[in-house]
Amino acid sequence: MRLREIPLTAWIGILGILFAFFCAVFASLIAPFGEREIVAGVWEPANELYLLGTDNLGRDLLSRLIYGAQTTLFVSLAASILSFSIGIFLSFTAAVSGGPIDQGLSRLNDLMMSIPTLIFALVVLAVLPQNIFILIAVMAILDSTRVYRLGRAVALDIAVMEFVEAAKLRGEGRMWIIFREILPNALSPLLAEFGLRFAFSILFLSTLSFLGLGIQPPAADWGGMVKDNKDGIIFGIQAALIPGGAIAALAVCVNMVVDWLLKRTSSLKGGRGDA
Amino acid sequence: MPDLLSVRDLRIGATIFPPGEDPQDIDIVHGISFDLQKGKVLGLIGESGAGKSTIGLAALAYGRGGVRITGGEVLLDGKDILSMNKKGIRSIRGARVCYVAQSAAASFNPAHKLGDQVIESSIEHGLMTREEARKRADYLFEILGLPDPHNFGDRYPHQVSGGQLQRAMTAMALCSNPELIVFDEPTTALDVTTQIDVLAAIKNAIEKTGTAALYITHDLAVVAQISDDIMVLRNGDTVEYGPVKQIIENPRQDYTKALVNVRQTKLAEARDQSDALLKVENISAAYGNGVQVLHDVSLHVPRGQTLAVVGESGSGKSTLARVITGLLPPFKGKVTFVDEELSAEQKKRSRDHLRRIQLIYQMADTAMNPRQTVGQIIGRPLQFYFGMRGAARKAKVIELLDEIEMGETFYDRYPAELSGGQKQRVAIARALAAKPELILCDEPTSALDPLVAEGILDLLMRLQKERQVSYLFITHDIAIVRAIADSVAVMLQGKLVDFGPRSEVLNPPFDDYTDLLLKSVPEMKLGWLENVLATRKMESAGH
The missing domain is CATH 3.40.50.300 (P-loop containing nucleotide triphosphate hydrolases)
Structure with a gap:
């Protein structure tokens, strides 16, 4: 892989994501005000002191946006990683085992997928205690059904290859076959899918927060910020549009990187061959 | 007699993409020359990567993806087809020069009847009416030994066997009465007992129609049965080029000798096989x-x-x-x-x-x-x-x-x-x-x-x-x-x-099937195919 072969759109995406992560990691250093600090009047327009204005309680919008990156990115990244771990493990087990295990897992997956994700999440989160780890777990499990679908399809293609048969004939255990024979060969498509699901994860978290079931106030989070400020739109105050724009920008950035990864992995030159 | 096809100093290049390195331009065929007269068959033989298929396709002024013809001339009846424009080349392909691919199964459209595909190019080029083309196809099916030749064209590709499909593809190539046919490993994917039938059919059809052919294969024993001249290729260079008799019976180059003598290593059979x-x-x-x-x-x-x-x-x-x-x-x-x-x-x-x-x-x-x-x-x-x-x-x-x-x-x-x-x-x-x-x-x-x-x-x-x-x-x-x-x-x-x-x-004494199997394996001998076919005819006459 050479740096100059990366297209401009991918560069924009990469820089955008890096910028968001930079904000998240160094939030306490770069944010001009505290996350929960009420510094001025309600919905003050942008001025030299409050670069993006203030929100519905008089907190600095820029500071909350920076702190919000922290929660938003942490929760969606953790949920994506967890959903991939669950999805890949179960789907590969199903593909390698076949028979009743495959049937059982796949039908369970179909059952989960047949219930609309948002409604499922609303019901579960309303019942369970409000806690960031439960939120991550619920998001991960719901998302892992999609990962399972892809993982099983990719693994089935690889599981019938002769080197997997050779490993079985050697007497290798299931874990070796999953993690040493199949996973390295399935990594490219799964990596591309990871980027995509990460973007969906950000959107899903924002949706949940907007509906009041995601990150709980007063913690800042982009989706929640849209919800807090949505009433301002009626009065012509654009405070809600700024976190909304941040969500859109990050999702676009992730997608631009994923598009490039997908193109790279599906082309003949950059596929499985480049070891 | 003037040459039908004359290839002069043909050079072909391609761009390769080695992993982790910059793309490179390489030559895959370095200055190949040969002549082919009307009604003759030239065998191109070599291992994979020798450039034999690339040369065969160059006779249709075609280069597979990424392949460029970088120099030389391909003269068909004295005219250089490499310098022709697209329209000129199109009027030649499928009319005067035809191509038979290795995998007939992948080359036929499964959704159309064989007969329609066989006559398609003749009609497309306006060489004959649909009726004439049908008649010619029937005749070709017959000389290629296909079963029920008058109704064979009504079948779909999946309804016939691999060997029959390969013969149907040969019929497709012969239909427009071309001057030259390029056979690209037509029997490689077939079983030996099927291969012999297809070989015999191709040989018979070439003789009856008087077309010239380039026959590409990696199997010297096969090409020895069907061609008049043989060119041995290796890594895009000519190793040896001469009449079939000389190549088989008196090869001059070490590489050709190795090809002729391949698999002669005989091990003595173990005596005690009871353990x-x-x-x-x-x-x-x-x-x-x-x-x-x-x-x-x-x-x-x-x-x-x-x-x-x-x-x-x-x-x-x-x-x-x-x-x-x-x-x-x-x-x-x-x-x-x-x-x-x-x-x-x-x-x-x-x-x-x-x-x-x-x-x-x-x-x-x-x-x-x-x-x-x-x-x-x-x-x-x-x-x-x-x-x-x-x-x-x-x-x-x-x-x-x-x-x-x-x-x-x-x-x-x-x-x-x-x-x-x-x-x-x-x-x-x-x-x-x-x-x-x-x-x-x-x-x-x-x-x-x-x-x-x-x-x-x-x-x-x-x-x-x-x-x-x-x-x-x-x-x-x-x-x-x-x-x-x-x-x-x-x-x-x-x-x-x-x-x-x-x-x-x-x-001997053989089991019937073992006998058939043994007799179907091409031998590195001139006239082997004729002998086998003659024996078969005698046997069937005797029955």
Whole structure:
């Protein structure tokens, strides 16, 4: 892989994501005000002191946006990683085992997928205690059904290859076959899918927060910020549009990187061959 | 007589994309020249990568993806077709020059009837009316020996056999009455008994229609039956070019000599074949869909010797290997290994039993994990069966690499960085690492060029001598059986038709099918095809 072969759109995406992560990691250093600090009047327009204005309680919008990156990115990244771990493990087990295990897992997956994700999440989160780890777990499990679908399809293609048969004939255990024979060969498509699901994860978290079931106030989070400020739109105050724009920008950035990864992995030159 | 096709100093280049490096422009054909007269056949022969197909396609002024014709002339009736515009080339392709591809099954559109596809180009070029074209197709089906020639064109591609499809493709090429046909390995994908029919049909059709042909193949014995001149190619260069008689009977270059003498290595057959290492008794097996593929097969592999299992595609020989490994449990019969009955299912076998029987696959490409290095591939059985680690494991892998004549430099390479022959050697080393007593070889040489295959066979024979390992060698190639087998099992449609020491099976009195199989294998002799066909005619007249 050479740096100059990366297209401009991918560069924009990469820089955008890096910028968001930079904000998240160094939030306490770069944010001009505290996350929960009420510094001025309600919905003050942008001025030299409050670069993006203030929100519905008089907190600095820029500071909350920076702190919000922290929660938003942490929760969606953790949920994506967890959903991939669950999805890949179960789907590969199903593909390698076949028979009743495959049937059982796949039908369970179909059952989960047949219930609309948002409604499922609303019901579960309303019942369970409000806690960031439960939120991550619920998001991960719901998302892992999609990962399972892809993982099983990719693994089935690889599981019938002769080197997997050779490993079985050697007497290798299931874990070796999953993690040493199949996973390295399935990594490219799964990596591309990871980027995509990460973007969906950000959107899903924002949706949940907007509906009041995601990150709980007063913690800042982009989706929640849209919800807090949505009433301002009626009065012509654009405070809600700024976190909304941040969500859109990050999702676009992730997608631009994923598009490039997908193109790279599906082309003949950059596929499985480049070891 | 003026030359119909005259190729002058043809140069062809391409851009390659080596992994991790900048793209490079390379020459794949370096200045090839030949002449072809009306009604004559020129055989182009060489191993893969020799540029034979590329040259054949250049006769249609065509280059496959990424390939550029960089220099030289291709004169058809004195006119250079390389300098023609697209319209001019289009008027030649399919009308004056036609092409027959290796895989007819992939070249026909499955949604249209054969007859319509055969006459399509003649009508497209306005050479004949639909009625005339139909008539000509019927005539061609007849001289190509296709069954029920007047209704053959009404069938769809999936309704006829592979050999018939290949002949239909030849009919398609001949239909527009072209001056030149390019045959690109037309019989390579076929079984030997089918190949002989297709060869005879092509030869007959060429003689009757008086067209000229370029015949591309990697099998010298095949091309010797059909061509007037032969050009031997290697890495885009001409090795030798001359009349067929001289090339076969009096080759001048070492490379041509090696090709003519390929697989002459004959090993003496072992005398005592009673000490059975592996015994297969009354095996019947079926796949999940209920189709029975093995019917009551019994045979044994003598210790330290080679049993060749020979048969055409679909004869069940690979299925037999799957039964022995336990991948496909049989519904009847048992497999005994050193006096112990093996569990029918692979999962229930002990690790020691798994270790003692190893398998080598036909396609070394797919038999090795592309994400593991050679060192990891060979080292894993050492670690798995003998618990070797670290430096001891590495030393042993290097020892094995030396044994397969490759050496330490390959330790960190990935399979994608190896040639076909090297990959198969690594697969052999992986099998050897387990210190097996029996190696099942499933057509390990059929995807390789003849000289490379020869090297693999020599290696296998040397290892057998040194290590006393037994082979169950699955193949469709009688020449290999003659060269290496101690005992032979002949299979036909899932049944064992003949089994015994090589000298008994391959010498008269024959079983009927064994006889047919033996007579269908092309021999490196002029006039072999005519002789076989003449004998067949006499036999059928006698009946």
